[in-house]
Amino acid sequence: MIYFRSIIIISFCLISSVVIGQGKNSSSSPKDSTVIEYEHFLKVVENSLNEYYKKNTSTDKRTDSIISALGYDKNDVPQFSDSIYCMRLALMNEKSPFHLDCNEDVLSVIDYFARKRRRFTAVTLGRAALYFNMFEEKLAKHDMPIELKYLSVIESGLRPQIKSRAGALGLWQFMYRTGKMYGLEQNSYIDERMDPELATEAACRYLKHLYSMYGDWNMALASYNAGPGNVNKAIRRSGGKMTYWEIRPYLPRETQGYVPNFIAMSYMMTYHAEHNVIPRAPMINDFEVDTVCLRDGLHMKVIDSLIGWDVESIKALNPIYKTSYIPKDDKHKCITIPVSYVGKWIEMEDSIYSLDSIIYEALPEEEKEEMESSINHYVRSGENLGFIAERYGTTVSRLMDWNNLRSTRLRIGQKLVIYGADAPQPKPKKESKPESNDPPPTPTEGKIYTIQSGDNFWDIAKEHNTTTSKLQELNPGVNSSDLKVGQKIRVK
Numbered sequence: 001m002i003y004f005r006s007i008i009i010i011s012f013c014l015i016s017s018v019v020i021g022q023g024k025n026s027s028s029s030p031k032d033s034t035v036i037e038y039e040h041f042l043k044v045v046e047n048s049l050n051e052y053y054k055k056n057t058s059t060d061k062r063t064d065s066i067i068s069a070l071g072y073d074k075n076d077v078p079q080f081s082d083s084i085y086c087m088r089l090a091l092m093n094e095k096s097p098f099h100l101d102c103n104e105d106v107l108s109v110i111d112y113f114a115r116k117r118r119r120f121t122a123v124t125l126g127r128a129a130l131y132f133n134m135f136e137e138k139l140a141k142h143d144m145p146i147e148l149k150y151l152s153v154i155e156s157g158l159r160p161q162i163k164s165r166a167g168a169l170g171l172w173q174f175m176y177r178t179g180k181m182y183g184l185e186q187n188s189y190i191d192e193r194m195d196p197e198l199a200t201e202a203a204c205r206y207l208k209h210l211y212s213m214y215g216d217w218n219m220a221l222a223s224y225n226a227g228p229g230n231v232n233k234a235i236r237r238s239g240g241k242m243t244y245w246e247i248r249p250y251l252p253r254e255t256q257g258y259v260p261n262f263i264a265m266s267y268m269m270t271y272h273a274e275h276n277v278i279p280r281a282p283m284i285n286d287f288e289v290d291t292v293c294l295r296d297g298l299h300m301k302v303i304d305s306l307i308g309w310d311v312e313s314i315k316a317l318n319p320i321y322k323t324s325y326i327p328k329d330d331k332h333k334c335i336t337i338p339v340s341y342v343g344k345w346i347e348m349e350d351s352i353y354s355l356d357s358i359i360y361e362a363l364p365e366e367e368k369e370e371m372e373s374s375i376n377h378y379v380r381s382g383e384n385l386g387f388i389a390e391r392y393g394t395t396v397s398r399l400m401d402w403n404n405l406r407s408t409r410l411r412i413g414q415k416l417v418i419y420g421a422d423a424p425q426p427k428p429k430k431e432s433k434p435e436s437n438d439p440p441p442t443p444t445e446g447k448i449y450t451i452q453s454g455d456n457f458w459d460i461a462k463e464h465n466t467t468t469s470k471l472q473e474l475n476p477g478v479n480s481s482d483l484k485v486g487q488k489i490r491v492k
Helices: 002-024 030-057 060-070 082-094 104-116 118-141 146-156 176-181 196-214 217-226 228-237 244-250 258-270 300-307 311-317 339-362 365-371 385-392 396-402 457-463 468-474
Strands: 289-293 334-338 374-378 415-419 448-450 488-490
Touching: 082 104, 082 258, 104 118, 104 258, 118 146, 118 196, 118 258, 146 196, 146 258, 176 196, 196 217, 196 228, 217 228, 217 244, 217 258, 228 244, 289 339, 300 311, 300 339, 311 334, 334 339, 385 396, 385 415, 396 415, 457 468, 468 488
Parallel strands: none
Antiparallel strands: 289 334, 374 415, 448 488
16 A cells, blocks of 8 residues: 555656646746636536525425424424324325325334434435435336335435345345346446446336236335235235235235335425424535546546545445446446536546556556455444454554554544455455354353354454454354354353
8 A cells, every 4th residue: 555655646746747847838828817717607607506406406495494383493303193194194195196004003103203213314315315306207207106216215225335134235225136137237346236327227117017017006015125926925815915904914024014114204204394304414416416437447546646536435426336446337437426526527537547557557466456445444442453453354554554544543433444355354264174064062161152142253352352363263163254142152
């Protein structure tokens, strides 16, 4: 990494010297004032457009006026009678092809969201500023209910990079096979399940197909969650019933709560102001982004170094990329970029490609691979750089270099970037014993610890003032990545 940073500095100096040299050879001319004039003009236009879009797309005024009219204080958590909830759902039903039933199960979930999931509603309302217009456009294109945009809130909380324990990924939580069936491909560098537009298009096609089979949107939702096979089993077990509420007792437990969750979330997103829920300020609005098309592969670190658009933000707006490298790809030629960086991009575009070429032609292969994958680690109580370095199979000096640390002191919650790591796993040993299907032997000597829910070797080692490598030595037959609740290990 020190080598990488040095090359950036040297290369940037070389590029800058050329630009400066060109500037010295040309005297001030009317052309310079023309540039200043049009740059000023463009800034005025962009700021004017930005204010116009904010004024005409923001829901803040409606929310503020409702909250003000109802006389709520900041911390008020209003409650309403069941009859009010049912009346509001009835009003929503008049404009929707869904059966937004008002029953005991739905009312229970609405009450839970209104009291205990208020922050979730506020946060997702903020994230919606980037995605909901696109969702609505896709749904309208397929002549589908606009309310389906709320399904992504239930599925992913509007986080395109979220992955479930089962392996479902993206805003719409596609499993690998289902995603591939609907045209979502992946390779070493990209996963189209994380691309907001491509995944939304695929979700529309899949939901439309499910609806065509059952002729009922609630049944289509149940199939989206559990799969048509499980819905068909529930129909058989119910004696041939064909509505969601009739077959619900025969569906998997998660799916029994899926439609009530969808109805409750639809209600909360519609009536959030009446519940004194204020949308979180969005990180960025959809009208604040644009696209630029690439002529070659690029590394996000180089973009960051030249125009100041940090890697984490690049990934957030371009979640399709699995690493910090943007490959040359005829199918994905363009990337999403904040409007505020477009001018810098155009100005520095040639330099970006030149610097990327200089750096990555000079780097050894190992360094290239290291730079192309990274994860974030947030410091927890009791952790130090030595512990974190051991956890990720790296060194303290590398951690300090990667994160520009001048001392080894850390604070709780501090974010550390760790390169060359695809998952939070300790560095594997070079020699490994063949796996066995037999359960690991129960230790009979030393200090014994019983595995609890959520335990891992790193936390156990910290709690007992030891190291993960020492734990592995004390428990040679134990797979540290597959601990079972109730399993006993030796810690001393």
